[in-house]
Every structure is written in structure tokens, then in C-alpha cells.
Amino acid sequence: MTARCAAFHALHHRARPLLLPNAWDHASAAAFAARGHQAVGTTSLGVAAAAGLPDAAAATRAESLRLARLLRPLPVLLTVDIEGGYADDPSAVADLATDLAALGVVGVNIEDGGVDGTLTPAELTAAKVAAVKAAVPELFVNARTDSWWLGVPDPLAATLHRARVYRAAGADGIFVPGVLDAETVAVLVAGIDGPLNVLYRPGGPSVGELGDLGVARVSTGSLLFRTALGAALDALDTAASGRPSRSEAPSYAEVQRLSPVSAGESFAPGRTS
Template sequence: MNFKTLHQQDTPLIICNVWDVKTALLAESLNVQAIATSSAAIANSLGYEDGEDMSFDELFFIVEKIAKRTALPLSVDIESGYSRNPADILANIEKLHAVGVKGINIEDSTVNNGTRSLLPTSEFVELLSTLKQGIIDKNLDIFVNVRTDPFLIGVPDALSSAIARITAYQTVDIDGIFVPCAVEHADIQLLVNCTSLPLNLLAMPDMCDFVQLQSLGVKRLSMGNWLFEKLANSYQENVSQILKSQNFSALF
């Protein structure tokens, strides 16, 4: 089953987010259907903050290693494209496609001086249109998942903002919509109903279970940076326990 078809199953596609070859191989051993990079996890593992602090070349180095070692469909979080120039973003997508990447996430917000803000809708639609035409012209078989961030940023009336953006973006013939931080049943149902595109949600503390999300019509679920953070916290707790107990029992 190809990556696009995985978004049309009766049950949601559970995306296992990875940040290196080891996590990709662990995910593969558990028979997940697909994996995706977490830009935040890769950035943090390299000592950067999320929000394009790392370069595309640094991201690509990790992605290429993962792509060479796993047979799973791999999607890559390209944040805002690692450029404001559409030609450069398209070149980045083409480079990812060349090493076997099957999908990308691109988001409609950027981080400047530590603050994330939404791009104007019309500006982002123009970018998507240019990228989509380039993808067609270059015959790239790649799933374009568009992340819209009103809920993540916490803008006033995030639901209406997200729906308006989705309505505009889907005119460009993209493949999927990602709305991180939407958790309320009523909101999710309205988001599903506003588009024929598969809806992707991010794991959140107050999110309902997979069966309920399936009943709402959600097609894809992502773990995001949560696994990386959980493992980092475990590392810190174990080292702290070793130092406190003055033995290595915490490791065993």
C-alpha cells in the first residue's frame, strides 16, 4: 500500500515520529505503517531550538541516513521549507524525494526572534500553488501535508481561522491537512467536515482514544516531539537517581 493510500484506510494512520536511524529501526520492528521525522526532535538532538534554527543540510544529513536504513514510507517535516524563496523550497523537496522520501509536512507559520506567527493566508496559498506546480512539473510522487497553526499558536477563534485557511489551501490540490493542538470533539468534527482531505492531528494530553477519533473521521495521527521529550526526561531522571544513590542500579 503506497503512502497516499494509507490515508484512506478505515482506521487512522498512526505515524511514529523518529529523529535518527535507531528510532526509525525500532519503529519498523514494531510493524508501524509509516514514520515521519520530528523537526523539533532532530533540532533539539543537535542543540537547536525548533523553528528552522538548524539548516536544511543538517536536516538532510539525518533524513538521508534514515531513508537508507528503513523500508517504511518516510515523511519529513520541512517546517516552513528552510527558505522564504519558493525555488529553494522546491529544490529541498526534490532533494528529499531523490533519497526516497514519500511525504512532507510544510507549515503556515514561521518563527522570528523566538516568536511563532502565522503567514498571511494569500501569501501561503501562493507559495503552495508554486510548490505544487513544481512538484507536478518535476513528476515528484510526494504527499504534501499542510500544517495550519491557529490552534498551536492559540490565536483568537482558532477554529474559524483554521477552517478559513483549510478552505483556501485545499484549492491548491494538496494531499492532506494537519491541525496540531485541536482536541475538542466538536472542533475536530467541524474540521473533518470542512474538507475532503485527510485530517491529521497531533497527540495531546487531553485527546480521546483512536476509536473515537476514527468515528469523527480523523485519518492520520502523529506523535510529534512527545516521544523525544519523554525519553529525554527519562534520561535526566535516571542520571539524577544514579548521582543520588551513588550506584548504577537505576540502569538495571
């Protein structure tokens, strides 16, 4: 476990940033691993939506643990988005991190956006970070601040302040979603003493450009889940309208190969549904 955590830490200190695809189930995680990605994260929106639950409402603790257990056999380093830790009690968040680490998870995201849509006090998030690091020192704790997403006044100053507080508490990296322009990213890189994680946004800076700015990690967040849902709707509309398909879906056999076949279970290669 320690070696796996060390390998994940090392991925944040390369010339090219870590491009982290975010999965929502076994098939998506297995597909990303099959494409050669060494590390995979989870997307809280995707996990929540797939279970019929709201995101950012501290409702998916059980689902996150279940998914981590399901993904354990995959040849990939797994980091889990645990929202705000599903609790205000730092010891409860540390207990969750310990359970995840026992399943082979090498990192967690802890965010400071509260379930009421406001930023939680920086000291509370810092206490959660410190508790997790005390319980599982080798775990990569990515502290996320939602200063931009929640529209706080002067988000740059708020982000830099919170980043300093979280780093002092032991956070290994700082995640700042919602930043769109290269100039602000460069200021954040210069002002944050540690690996910076940003969210990939179509039409924004490329992964290579973000790396040139000094970004250590680029997450896809819920983008891949939403894209998959959009592709499903497009395929459905294609069937309904008879118009040409815009893309080709993976074959039944390709998807079947992503899942381990249970003992005694037969595989019908001609099946398509």
C-alpha cells in the same frame, strides 16, 4: 518511488487512522520501523534539539536532508517535517522537496507558523504548496496551520479558511495541531475537504476515538523525543538517588541491532556502554 508515494497516500484513506511516530535520528526511526510501523515522520523539535539548534527558526535544512539520507535504507515510508520550507521563496521550497524525493521521501509537512511566532499569509504558504506539487506531484504535502497554537482570534474560522486555501493549492492533507476536544475535531473533519491530521495528546481522545471522528492521521510530534529525554533524566536521577527504576531501558544488544554494522566492524555482545 511513485508506488511508495501511492502507498503512503493510501494509508490516509483507511478505516483506522495512520498513527505516525515521529523520529529524530536513525535509532528512533529504526526502532519504530521494527515495531511494525509502515510510515515514520520526523519531528522538527527533536531534529533541531539533537543538533543544538532552535526549532521553528528555519535553521535545520541541512540536518533534515542529512537525516533523510541516513534513513533511506530503512524499510519504512518516510515523511519529513520541513517547518515552513526553510525559505519564503516557493521555488526554493520546491527545490528542497525535489532533493528529499530523490532520497526516497514520500511526504513533507509545510507549516504556516512564521519564525517570528505569527502566522504567515495564507497565500504564501499556498504558493509553497503549489510549487512543491508542481515539482513533485506524487509527494504527499501535509499543510499545517498553527491557528490554535499561535492563539489567533477565532482559530476555528481561521483554520477552515486556511485549509480551503491550502487544499485549493494542491495540499493532500491538512494538519491542525493544538486541537484538544472531540467536538472541535468533528467540526474540522466536516469542514475540511481532505484528510485531517491531528496531534496525539496524552489525556485526549485515543487513536481509535479520533478515527471514529473521521481523522485520517494522528502524529506523535515531539512527544516521543521529549519522553525519551524524560526517561534519560529519570534513569540519571535513579542512578544518583539509588531509588528503584521506573522503567527498563532497551538493552545494548537491542539498540545495536537497529544500526547496520559497517564492513569489518566487530560486535562485542558483552558490551554495555
